[in-house]
């Protein structure tokens with residue numbers, strides 16, 4: 001893949017680099033804010049699963065810029081420093097992480113908790129949806145430790161088969177729950193964002209990170225015989241209709257007539273989990289595609305062919321989305 005091929009393919013990826021954002025996801029948060037005014041009156045915000053840091057950049061500009069704002073970013077991975085953002089390299093499922101966040105806010109709760117977290121995708125849709133739901137519940141669980149009553153929680157959600165169960169869980173804790181799809185999130189992706197406003201935990205609720213929230217034990221409407229209620233929430237698209245369509249390709253030359261100039265990624269991840277794959281690729285030792293035409297004819301004729309399509313055994317670094325990491329030597 002050439003240096004500009006991703007720029008040709010994805011206008012938000014290219015705009016992110018041109019505007020100094022670390023990842024194209026910055027536009028998702030900006031478009032969510034356009035619709036819901038998420039940052040209004042916010043002085044303390046938590047960015048869960050923050051690396052490489054484009055949402056933290058947005059938060060620090062929108063909140064930190066007001067002087068009194070505080071932003072705490074948490075991720076398993078190390079992240080290059082960002083002005084106005086306090087970083088915790090940690091796991092959002094751990095109580096110690098919740099304690100560290102509160103400590104940074106000097107005991108005060110947060111006004112806003114956002115989570116764009118994603119586990120490593122396997123390509124098996126059911127497994128990926130399940131893992132995403134678990135990560136969202138972990139984010140909700142840690143949010144119950146750090147969010148102020150009335151506060152807002154925004155988290156990436158996969159609109160899979162059982163998403164209505166997650167909505168009903170979120171409704172136990174928030175007076176308003178919506179599903180939002182920013183223009184910069186591809187239509188072809190089941191990704192969307194749960195926007196939950198008015199944090200209002202049930203009476204007697206005690207935050208507990210060891211308790212899986214989906215057991216509905218805190219749900220006042222829960223009926224043992226019927227199981228948890230499934231609810232449907234409003235679906236809102238956000239981002240002006242004049243904004244770019246993330247599923248389309250756009251010409252590289254800019255609309256004002258100026259000529260396209262390649263911009264390198266703003267801040268590649270400093271220690272990505274696929275670093276080993278990058279090193280192997282540079283040495284030419286990364287697994288290659290096995291195509292049927294590469295097999296000896298006798299083998300192709302005589303052996304059953306259970307898998308007709310080319311099989312790729314290792315995810316190529318160039319396929320890793322959104323991160324600005326360039327593995328080319």
Ligand SMILES: C[S@@+](CC[C@H](N)C(=O)[O-])C[C@H]1O[C@@H](n2cnc3c(N)ncnc32)[C@H](O)[C@@H]1O
Pocket residue numbers: 022023025026048049050051052053054055056074075076077090091092093116117118119135
């Ligand atoms: C799509 S990226 C987030 C992009 C980020 N919002 C941005 O704008 O740059 C997802 C992140 O979730 C993080 N993550 C996944 N599980 C986590 C966990 N249990 N605790 C903390 N971070 C986690 C990954 O390390 C990864 O960096």
